[in-house]
Amino acid sequence: MAAVDLATHPGHLARRLQQAHYLLWNTMVSEETTSPQYAVLNALVAEPGLDQRTVGERVGLDRSTIAEVVSRLGRRGLLDKVRDPQDGRRSLLRLTDEGLRVHRRLGVRIARMNQVFLAPLAADEQAVFIDLIRRVADAAEGLRNPAEPTAAPG
Amino acid sequence: MAAVDLATHPGHLARRLQQAHYLLWNTMVSEETTSPQYAVLNALVAEPGLDQRTVGERVGLDRSTIAEVVSRLGRRGLLDKVRDPQDGRRSLLRLTDEGLRVHRRLGVRIARMNQVFLAPLAADEQAVFIDLIRRVADAAEGLRNPAEPTAAPG
DNA sequence: AATCTTTCGTAGGTGCACTGACGATACATG
């Protein structure tokens, strides 16, 4: 038998980490608004009127997924979606007052939740944790767009 | 405007980390067999004849999710599923020869993939990375089963 | 033996995430 200890597999741990966060979010932040939905709201607070695809890029969602998330937020009246008059392909997004309200209201709860989430780690470990995850995630992100073949590499 | 930097939110990073891993798995390990599916195969290599619910517990999947994953693996002929004669509620799972073959074949690729995944980190950082993620995930796992109320806590 | 209570699996519903394909629009080249 060649069974392996999954506890040493970063991918398996990443999945469990995300499940843990999902659970905590659901109990401590909101049952209606999910974490990806909040990320979209947040991106639109920072840059109102952004087009749908760019919002997806900002928060790490592909075109299919951002379309669904935006659709749900629109159905709940948290954002408006209009065609760009300058470029008929684009959909421009903008939060409604209700969307702004929801975003503001969740801020406090998210801060509390993050504290609980990271509570098992000492303060300096928390900083390391953030740094390491970001570096790994960013690196793999780079493999996604395999360096435009403007000049074919040898 | 009260927009926040998501790069400091562990939950958001956890999601991006998992997406990164998904992408890498899909390109470097397998397009047919997913990471959760492999986890199930692995659990059954270690303990053949385990019941469905326990397998789910071992790999971190709830009853609904493990049912779907098992169903897919069964449809592909990678495992057999029989009712426990001793306990008619349980489904006992066992890998087929093909299931064993798939598990064995993926092992090498997964090792390679893990190296690439963790490549952005130095060797000592990789160990810290694993340790920190596991501690955070395990702690949140504990919040799931809120300590049986055998003796009501004060 | 008859009645709770718990446990296991399943079914239905929601939501994220990816792929591949398609139509519409925009842009670039000839």
Added chain:
DNA sequence: CATGTATCGTCAGTGCACCTACGAAAGATT
């Protein structure tokens, strides 16, 4: 100006992950 290419959004399909609710089976209590 016409053709070709790239981009944006959408649609269909697959898969993970959760919740609630339900029936079947097992165990505990009376």
